[in-house]
Amino acid sequence: MSRQSLTKAHAKISELTWEPTFATPATRFGTDYTFEKAPKKDPLKQIMRSYFPMEEEKDNRVFGAMDGAIRGNMFRQVQQRWLEWQKLFLSIIPFPEISAARAMPMAIDAVPNPEIHNGLAVQMIDEVRHSTIQMNLKKLYMNNYIDPAGFDMTEKAFANNYAGTIGRQFGEGFITGDAITASNIYLTVVAETAFTNTLFVAMPDEAAANGDYLLPTVFHSVQSDESRHISNGYSILLMALADERNRPLLERDLRYAWWNNHCVVDAAIGTFIEYGTKDRRKDRESYAEMWRRWIYDDYYRSYLLPLEKYGLVIPHDLVEEAWNRITNKFYVHETARFFATGWLANYWRIDPMTDTDFEWFEDKYPGWYSRFGKWWEAYNRLRYPGKNKPIAFEDVGYEYPHRCWTCMVPCMIREDMVMEKVDGQWRTYCSETCAWTDIKAFRPEYEGRDTPNMGRLTGHREWETLHHNKDYSEIIQDLGYVRDDGKTLIPQPHLELDDPKKLWTVDDMKGNVFMSPNILLNEMTDDERAAWATAYRANDNICRV
Amino acid sequence: MADSPVAAPTKRSFPRVEFTDSEAGALEFPSSKSRTYNYFKPAKLRATVYEDVTVDVQPDPDRYLTQGWIYGFGDGPGGYPHDWTAAKSSNWHQFLDPNEEWEQTIFRNNAAVVRQINLCLENAKRANAYDHWNAPWSKFVAQNLGAWMHAENGLALHVFTSIQRSCPSNMINNAVAVNAAHKMRFAQELALFNLDLSESHLEFDGSAHKEAWQNGSEWQPTRKVVEELTATGDWCELLFATNVVFEQLVGQLFRSELMMQVSARNGDYITPTIVGAGENDYNRDSSYTRVLFQLLVQDEKFGASNKELFGTWMTKWVPRCLDAANAMQPIWSQPADKVRTYAESFQSAKEKFTQMLEEIGLDAPKELNQ
Numbered sequence A: 001m002s003r004q005s006l007t008k009a010h011a012k013i014s015e016l017t018w019e020p021t022f023a024t025p026a027t028r029f030g031t032d033y034t035f036e037k038a039p040k041k042d043p044l045k046q047i048m049r050s051y052f053p054m055e056e057e058k059d060n061r062v063f064g065a066m067d068g069a070i071r072g073n074m075f076r077q078v079q080q081r082w083l084e085w086q087k088l089f090l091s092i093i094p095f096p097e098i099s100a101a102r103a104m105p106m107a108i109d110a111v112p113n114p115e116i117h118n119g120l121a122v123q124m125i126d127e128v129r130h131s132t133i134q135m136n137l138k139k140l141y142m143n144n145y146i147d148p149a150g151f152d153m154t155e156k157a158f159a160n161n162y163a164g165t166i167g168r169q170f171g172e173g174f175i176t177g178d179a180i181t182a183s184n185i186y187l188t189v190v191a192e193t194a195f196t197n198t199l200f201v202a203m204p205d206e207a208a209a210n211g212d213y214l215l216p217t218v219f220h221s222v223q224s225d226e227s228r229h230i231s232n233g234y235s236i237l238l239m240a241l242a243d244e245r246n247r248p249l250l251e252r253d254l255r256y257a258w259w260n261n262h263c264v265v266d267a268a269i270g271t272f273i274e275y276g277t278k279d280r281r282k283d284r285e286s287y288a289e290m291w292r293r294w295i296y297d298d299y300y301r302s303y304l305l306p307l308e309k310y311g312l313v314i315p316h317d318l319v320e321e322a323w324n325r326i327t328n329k330f331y332v333h334e335t336a337r338f339f340a341t342g343w344l345a346n347y348w349r350i351d352p353m354t355d356t357d358f359e360w361f362e363d364k365y366p367g368w369y370s371r372f373g374k375w376w377e378a379y380n381r382l383r384y385p386g387k388n389k390p391i392a393f394e395d396v397g398y399e400y401p402h403r404c405w406t407c408m409v410p411c412m413i414r415e416d417m418v419m420e421k422v423d424g425q426w427r428t429y430c431s432e433t434c435a436w437t438d439i440k441a442f443r444p445e446y447e448g449r450d451t452p453n454m455g456r457l458t459g460h461r462e463w464e465t466l467h468h469n470k471d472y473s474e475i476i477q478d479l480g481y482v483r484d485d486g487k488t489l490i491p492q493p494h495l496e497l498d499d500p501k502k503l504w505t506v507d508d509m510k511g512n513v514f515m516s517p518n519i520l521l522n523e524m525t526d527d528e529r530a531a532w533a534t535a536y537r538a539n540d541n542i543c544r545v
Numbered sequence B: 001m002a003d004s005p006v007a008a009p010t011k012r013s014f015p016r017v018e019f020t021d022s023e024a025g026a027l028e029f030p031s032s033k034s035r036t037y038n039y040f041k042p043a044k045l046r047a048t049v050y051e052d053v054t055v056d057v058q059p060d061p062d063r064y065l066t067q068g069w070i071y072g073f074g075d076g077p078g079g080y081p082h083d084w085t086a087a088k089s090s091n092w093h094q095f096l097d098p099n100e101e102w103e104q105t106i107f108r109n110n111a112a113v114v115r116q117i118n119l120c121l122e123n124a125k126r127a128n129a130y131d132h133w134n135a136p137w138s139k140f141v142a143q144n145l146g147a148w149m150h151a152e153n154g155l156a157l158h159v160f161t162s163i164q165r166s167c168p169s170n171m172i173n174n175a176v177a178v179n180a181a182h183k184m185r186f187a188q189e190l191a192l193f194n195l196d197l198s199e200s201h202l203e204f205d206g207s208a209h210k211e212a213w214q215n216g217s218e219w220q221p222t223r224k225v226v227e228e229l230t231a232t233g234d235w236c237e238l239l240f241a242t243n244v245v246f247e248q249l250v251g252q253l254f255r256s257e258l259m260m261q262v263s264a265r266n267g268d269y270i271t272p273t274i275v276g277a278g279e280n281d282y283n284r285d286s287s288y289t290r291v292l293f294q295l296l297v298q299d300e301k302f303g304a305s306n307k308e309l310f311g312t313w314m315t316k317w318v319p320r321c322l323d324a325a326n327a328m329q330p331i332w333s334q335p336a337d338k339v340r341t342y343a344e345s346f347q348s349a350k351e352k353f354t355q356m357l358e359e360i361g362l363d364a365p366k367e368l369n370q
C-alpha cells in the first residue's frame, strides 16, 4: 500500500468506532487512575489486511527453521547444560504471554479513548501467537532432545514448583489488581519495554552459542511484535500523565514494577545466561554487561529519563540499586547457588561448574571465587548419591535462605533482609522496596488516598509452607518429579545419564525432613527472632569445608 | 554451518561448536522415551498439536496450582474466578475448541482470507465492476453494509476481547481470542471496501454509514443490542447472547439471509465475497460456541440449572434481538431488485436459531413466536 492510501485506510478504520448512547461498555476491571483529561491521540491503526499475511510470513520462517533444525541434527550440538534450563524457562513463559492477552481488555476498559483500542486488541492476538508458538517449540525439544523428563510434565510442574510461582508473578501481575497498574505499567511500560530485551534477545543469543539456534528463531520472531506493544503502552502512559491526580500512582507503580521485574527477571535470566552456558570466551558479554546495554542504556537512559520532562518521577535510586545488586552484591550468582542448593526441588538438571567456568566468573565478577568457588566445588563433590545426602542437607556453610514475601525470590543478599510483622504474621523481604511493596503499595490506601482498585498479595506465598515437616522422599513424589521407572528423580545435580548408579532416586531422599523457614520464624519467641535476624544478616555464607 | 575453519581477516571470536550427542535416543535411561505431555488426558488416543500447545497453559487451583493465586483484586481473588459467570461447570477444562485454533491456524486461515478478498477487490477495480451498480444499490451498501461494520467492530473490541479476560480456561480463552480477531478483520474489510467504493467512479457516499448507524431508524435497535451486549459483565451470558442469540437472529439475518441473497441480483459480486468470509468466520465460531454450551447443558451436576439459566438469558436477549431484526425490515425493500421478502429471510433465520438451540439441547423460547 502506498503511504497515501495507508493514511486513508487508517482514517477509514477510525470511522468504525462510535459514541454509544444506549449503554456504555461495562467496566469489569477498575482503576484508580483517571483519564478524563487524556489528550486525544491517534496512533496508527493496525490494518488486519496486512497484519495477517505479515505474521504468517514470520511463522513460515519459524516453521521452516524448525524443520531445518531437525533435518540438520541440531541436537547433536546442543549443550545439555543449556537446554536443561529451558525446562524451567519454557514452562513459565507461555503463561505470561497469554496473560498479556488477557490484560488487553483491562486496558481497553480502563482507557476510554477508542483511538488505542484497536492496537490493544491486535496485541491480544499477538500474545496468543506467542504463547502457542512457545509451547510448540517446547514440544520439539521434548521430542528431539536426549532427556525429555521435565519437558513432559511442563505445565503441571510450572504450577506446583517454587520457581514456577516466582515466574507466575510475571503473568498474574499483568491481569490482577488495578487495571492500569497491571496491564500498562507492570506489563508494558516495564516488562515489555525494558525486560523483553533480556528475555527475548539476550537469552536466545546465548542459546545460539550453545548450539541451539531454534530458540533465537522463535524468540526473535516474538520480539518483532514487541515494538507495537511498547508503543501501545507509551500512548497510555502519556494519557495518564495528562492528569495530575495520576502522578503519585504512576510513581508508586513504576517503583513496584521496576523492582519486581528486576527481582524476578534478573534472577532467572541472569542464571540461565551465566550458569547455563558453556561459552566461556573472555570477550563474551556477561549478563551484567548485557544488562548495562539493554536495560541501563537503552531503557533507563533512552526511554525512562526523557519522561522526566513530563513531570514523571523516575525511580533513579532503584535503577542504581538493581545495578548494584547485579554487580557488587552478586545477585545472579546467589540465585544460581540457591537453584543448585535446591536441585532436588527442580524439574531440570543442573550441571556442576568447572575450572573453566570459575576462571570466567572471576574475570567477569572479581571476587567471585572467594565467595562461591568452594561451594561449587562441594556441589561437584556431592553430586552422586550413596555416600552423602543432597547438598541442601549437608553442612557446606550455606544457610537455607528465607523467602521474600513479595517477590518470592529468597532473601539472598543477607545484609538487606527486612523482617516485619505484617497482617499478624512475621514476614521476611529481600529488600526495603519489596517490604514497601507489601506494606505500603498493595493496600486499599496509599499516602492518605483511597486506592480500592489496587491489588493484594495473596496465596501461599512461601512454597516451603506447603511441605513443612515432611520427609523429602514424600514431597518429591507429591510433586511428581519422578521418572517413568517410578523411582529415579527428574532433577539431578549433574548431567551424567550413562550410569544408573549416578542417578538419585526417591529412596536416596529418605530421612531428610524439610522445614519451612517462615513457619519456624513465626514459632520463635521475640528474643529468638531478633537474634536470628541479626545472625542471618551477618552470615557471609562462605563455604569453608 | 558455523564450524567452517576459514580464518577470519580480523580477529573475531565465535562460540565453539561442539559435538555433544544430545539427540533423542542417544542413551537409554529412565524417562528417555517419555515424549508426550503427560499432565492431561487427550480427547483421542494421541494428543493433537492443538491440545499440546493449549491445555493447562493457564494454571488453575482446580488442576495443579498448589500455592494459589499470588495476586488478588482489591475486592476478591485473582485469576479467573468461576463466579464471574452464573453458569456452572463440573470441569471447565473439558472444553476443547473443535476448530483447534492455535498460532499456525490463526495466521494461515486469516491470511488466506485477506488475500482472497484483496484479490477480489483489485480485480473489481480493474474490471470497473462498480460501474454497473444502480443508484439504489449504491445507497443500500453505503448505508446498510456501512452500518453493519460498526456492529462487527463493537463486538470485536468490547465483547470477544473482553470475554477472553474473564473466561476460566486457556482453551476457552484462545477460542474467544480468535473470534475477536475474526470480527476485527471482518469489520476492517467492510471499512476498506467502503473506502474503495468511495474512490471509484460510482456515486457512493462513504460517510453515510455514520448517520445510518447513529440515527437511522432501521439500525437503532441493533445498535442498542450491541451496546447492551458490551455493557454485560457476565462473560458466559455475553457469549451466549452474542453467538447464540444475536448472531443467529440479527447477524445471520442480515449477512446470510439478506446480503448474500440479494447482492448478485443487483449486479454486485464483490459484497458476497467479503460478507461470505464473515459468514465463514461465524460458522467456525458458532461451532466452538455450540460445543461449549452443549457441555454446560449436558453437565451431570449443573446441566439442569444451566438450562434454566440459559432460559432466563433468552427471555432477556431474544426480544431485544427480535426488535433489532424487525426494525431492519424496511431495508429489504430498498434494493431495486428485491429477491427476497423480509418474512422469508426472518423465517429462515428463526429456523436456524431453533436448530442451533436444539443442537445445544435447549428449547426454543416462547418469545420467538410472539
Ligand SMILES: [Fe+2]
Binding pocket: A097, A100, A126, A127, A130, A222
Ligand atoms: Fe508476547
Ligand SMILES: [Fe+2]
Binding pocket: A100, A127, A192, A225, A226, A229
Ligand atoms: Fe507483548
Ligand SMILES: [Zn+2]
Binding pocket: A263, A404, A405, A406, A407, A408, A409, A429, A430, A431, A434
Ligand atoms: Zn523481594
